[in-house]
Amino acid sequence: MSARIIHIASNTFREAVRDRVLYNLIAFALLLSGAAIFVGQISIDIERLVVVNLGLSAVSLFGVVIAIFIGIGLVSKEIEKRTLYTVLSRPVRRWEFIVGKFFGLAGTLVVNTFFMGIGVFGALLYVAHKFSSGDAQILTALYFIILQFLIICSLALLFSSFSSPLLSAIFAFALFVIGSFSDDLRGFAYLTHGIAHWIATGAAYLVPNFSALNVISAVAHEQGIGGQLILQNTVYALFYSAMALSGAVLIFERRNLK
Amino acid sequence: MPAIEILGLEKTYMVGFWRKRPKRALHPLHLTVEEGEIFGFLGPNGAGKTTTLKLMMGLVFPTGGTARILGQEWTDPEVKAQIGFLPEQPYFYDYLTAHELLDYYGQLSGVPGKERKPKIEQMLRRVGLHDVKGVQLRKFSKGMLQRVGIAQAILHDPKLVFFDEPMSGLDPLGRREVRDLMEQLKHEGKTVFFSTHILSDAEALCDRVAIIHKGELRGVGAVEELTSAVQGKVEVIWQGTQIPASMKALGAECHTTGDTIRAVIPESQQDAAIDALRRERMRLIAITPLRTSLEAYFVEKLQHSQTTAGVSK
Numbered sequence: 001m002s003a004r005i006i007h008i009a010s011n012t013f014r015e016a017v018r019d020r021v022l023y024n025l026i027a028f029a030l031l032l033s034g035a036a037i038f039v040g041q042i043s044i045d046i047e048r049l050v051v052v053n054l055g056l057s058a059v060s061l062f063g064v065v066i067a068i069f070i071g072i073g074l075v076s077k078e079i080e081k082r083t084l085y086t087v088l089s090r091p092v093r094r095w096e097f098i099v100g101k102f103f104g105l106a107g108t109l110v111v112n113t114f115f116m117g118i119g120v121f122g123a124l125l126y127v128a129h130k131f132s133s134g135d136a137q138i139l140t141a142l143y144f145i146i147l148q149f150l151i152i153c154s155l156a157l158l159f160s161s162f163s164s165p166l167l168s169a170i171f172a173f174a175l176f177v178i179g180s181f182s183d184d185l186r187g188f189a190y191l192t193h194g195i196a197h198w199i200a201t202g203a204a205y206l207v208p209n210f211s212a213l214n215v216i217s218a219v220a221h222e223q224g225i226g227g228q229l230i231l232q233n234t235v236y237a238l239f240y241s242a243m244a245l246s247g248a249v250l251i252f253e254r255r256n257l258k
Numbered sequence: 259m260p261a262i263e264i265l266g267l268e269k270t271y272m273v274g275f276w277r278k279r280p281k282r283a284l285h286p287l288h289l290t291v292e293e294g295e296i297f298g299f300l301g302p303n304g305a306g307k308t309t310t311l312k313l314m315m316g317l318v319f320p321t322g323g324t325a326r327i328l329g330q331e332w333t334d335p336e337v338k339a340q341i342g343f344l345p346e347q348p349y350f351y352d353y354l355t356a357h358e359l360l361d362y363y364g365q366l367s368g369v370p371g372k373e374r375k376p377k378i379e380q381m382l383r384r385v386g387l388h389d390v391k392g393v394q395l396r397k398f399s400k401g402m403l404q405r406v407g408i409a410q411a412i413l414h415d416p417k418l419v420f421f422d423e424p425m426s427g428l429d430p431l432g433r434r435e436v437r438d439l440m441e442q443l444k445h446e447g448k449t450v451f452f453s454t455h456i457l458s459d460a461e462a463l464c465d466r467v468a469i470i471h472k473g474e475l476r477g478v479g480a481v482e483e484l485t486s487a488v489q490g491k492v493e494v495i496w497q498g499t500q501i502p503a504s505m506k507a508l509g510a511e512c513h514t515t516g517d518t519i520r521a522v523i524p525e526s527q528q529d530a531a532i533d534a535l536r537r538e539r540m541r542l543i544a545i546t547p548l549r550t551s552l553e554a555y556f557v558e559k560l561q562h563s564q565t566t567a568g569v570s571k
């Protein structure tokens with residue numbers, strides 16, 4: 001990787017830290033510790049199920065919100081504030097800027113998820129008093145959540161490269177919601193015929209398949225996650241992110257910075 | 259080898275809801291800037307100065323034409339390691355301190371790690387910001403940001419520097435400092451290309467200037483050439499309070515200020531005026547050919563272009 005990409009990524013990470021993005025961890029910690037105390041008092045034998053479900057869903061939701069709201073401003077804010085002028089007037093390729101921004105945001109979300117993951121394990125230990133062998137699958141769920149973030153970051157960047165922050169946020173959030181129900185969209189495509197079938201099938205494959213990346217419920221019920229799914233999801237998320245990122249680069253390479 | 263060769267660069271934006279209406283921001287521009295000179299790019303607001311600079315920096319793409327910077331294709335990203343750029347009214351990452359910002363830009367420009375720290379210190383001292391350690395840029399005034407902007411433009415020791423309105427936002431002292439700095443850069447052998455609409459700055463600094471108006475180049479040349487003694491008149495200044503009749507007889511337009519008198523006479527009457535003052539035993543202070551000011555030249559070019567546009571309509 002070019003050194004310039006690393007420098008742009010670290011500056012993006014630093015921006016997120018200085019803009020107090022990681023303060024969301026405080027809200028997360030409060031939510032999780034409150035839930036753990038509450039669940040410990042009202043539920044019998046399902047404490048683990050509730051804490052894992054709630055904890056991982058919160059990790060996902062907090063991360064998605066951060067990915068969308070930072071991602072949509074990564075390019076447009078730089079253009080609007082003209083900070084980009086002094087970056088692109090140096091020996092920095094436009095694609096390096098986009099890729100650096102992507103890695104910076106992805107790095108922020110990985111760090112965020114790491115601390116939230118510690119929080120989930122802490123809450124679990126508080127309610128169950130010990131770890132079980134099935135708890136290791138929480139790590140797989142967290143890994144899939146990070147894969148989701150990569151896709152969302154790349155999509156937010158793609159929209160940010162040609163659209164306003166508001167529209168980018170709407171597009172990215174809409175895709176997140178549709179992608180979360182992509183299994184249903186595939187089921188719908190299966191039931192339709194003719195042109196509707198082709199359109200629904202096309203849409204089902206075009207939107208990100210977040211259903212496959214959501215194993216929170218399975219992990220909460222201590223169901224095993226197969227190695228094949230891990231491999232498939234990894235390849236899928238990396239491919240989808242690379243495609244979205246390439247789209248962002250293609251658009252940004254041709255954009256006039258007025 | 260010229261530092262900059264602009265070969266017909268032009269820019270037309272498509273405007274309107276359907277982006278079908280063309281709006282020409284820059285007519286084909288041909289311009290050469292030699293190495294080591296301070297070149298002023300003059301024009302009123304909206305003339306096309308910033309568009310030209312953005313084209314040179316690869317921030318906008320031309321509709322036609324090409325350019326060469328330091329002998330290389332201007333689109334080559336590696337050329338940019340040898341140039342510095344200060345945008346108009348610069349805005350930087352305000353969560354960084356001046357040191358952090360310059361460190362980041364130094365990294366992007368490929369300044370080696372060991373050299374960066376001393377260079378940053380030196381650069382901040384050079385622009386008068388040596389005592390801002392630990393202060394985030396969001397707390398900087400407009401003038402301080404302009405200084406940071408100048409520091410980032412020259413941090414990596416570029417051969418060619420582009421400044422877009424470098425004096426804007428600066429107080430008179432700051433403007434003077436920037437002028438001195440630009441002269442220092444010239445003495446260091448660097449080429450300085452700067453846009454401005456403040457003509458006194460251009461007149462004081464530039465070896466050559468170009469005038470652009472409504473996206474079209476209206477004139478280019480050395481400041482001395484453009485402001486040469488076209489009027490064929492000389493200015494005579496002497497000590498005294500009374501205007502001698504012999505001077506009046508020469509058709510001089512005289513103005514008295516305190517104990518000095520200033521007269522403007524045709525160049526052909528110069529010897530006669532000196533003789534007249536000698537006869538009257540008056541002390542001659544100065545006799546200088548009258549030059550057109552850059553401002554007068556600038557206004558004339560702009561008026562001429564407006565008249566031409568009016569006639570063509």
